[in-house]
Amino acid sequence: MTSDARERMVRSAAYLFRERGFSGTAFSDVIAHSGAPRGSIYHHFPGGKAQLAEEAVRYAGEFLSAGVRAATRDDDPVAAVRAFLGWWRRVLVDSDFKAGCPVVAVTVESQLSGAAADAFGRWGDALATGLTAAGAAPARAGRLATLIVSAVEGATLLCRANRSLDPLDDVTAELEDLIEAACGTG
Amino acid sequence: MTSDARERMVRSAAYLFRERGFSGTAFSDVIAHSGAPRGSIYHHFPGGKAQLAEEAVRYAGEFLSAGVRAATRDDDPVAAVRAFLGWWRRVLVDSDFKAGCPVVAVTVESQLSGAAADAFGRWGDALATGLTAAGAAPARAGRLATLIVSAVEGATLLCRANRSLDPLDDVTAELEDLIEAACGTG
């Protein structure tokens, strides 16, 4: 399978962007990490680095929204949110606070806003769906989902700066209370 | 005054980082934007680009926390928060959604976590002080301040990606309700 190498490159790009950022990740890094053949970069990605970044963002958007949907439970409004927060907690801990969100890296450094907006939107939609199913009013669920995505992305940045999980813990505590109140649960 | 050029370079770096990121901003860009003399870069910043970035982050941290303190009113718990959010709203609108937070840019791209943690900490402390003065319990005020900083930083990213103020508006609405409840106000 030759397009296997292609997919590995996309995944490696997403992985490396988290720690080194967009400009800080060279093609050679992606090649080294993915084990993909060097000569086929522009065969698979004629649009160059921008195309690779766009697909990495799309991959991250799809991957995490699928995770949120899988963790959604009608009877537990915070289950999906906890899964979402738990994912970021793991990224931080596993990387010793060196890695963050690849979508954020691309948003800050490049002008690929379309792909980033799509990824953020997918996460928000997945969370909002879960909150609505748990009893929140649809409009409120949308606002809460935006708050959750925003707060988690921001807290991840604070955690990296502080080399500590404290900011994410604080945010988690506040968000869970807020969500339970919005879903009419005790 | 010769150290005037130095300060202009720091401010220009902070300004340019918001839009182009850390790696995307070259010394030549800082020179062009600040009008500072080219030959004095390493005279003023012997530590090179890393030192310039560190001082730019420090400058941003000091600048915004001073703004929050100035806007703090004992009788209005959301006044300082509104000022903080309003600052970011203005950055987004004035730049046509191309600019964000310089501290975030440095956090994502470089390893200057100390300076970034200090900046985030100053903002949080300034906000927490205002919330405490307005009636929130100290421990709660700290958690809320962390949530506010996180959510605003994240929302700014979402706004840039979406080229829209909607995420920040959603976050603002949720945060103001939460703050008023925490301060025992109606």
Added chain:
DNA sequence: GTCTATACGAAGATAGAC
């Protein structure tokens, strides 16, 4: 303190063979 010139090292992208 400020200048010019340059060394040095990436990194993205392309060309053409296999």
Added chain:
DNA sequence: GTCTATCTTCGTATAGAC
């Protein structure tokens, strides 16, 4: 599809004169 070699651009940093 994949390889190697190379072009080109750019940016940090240094050296040394004024």
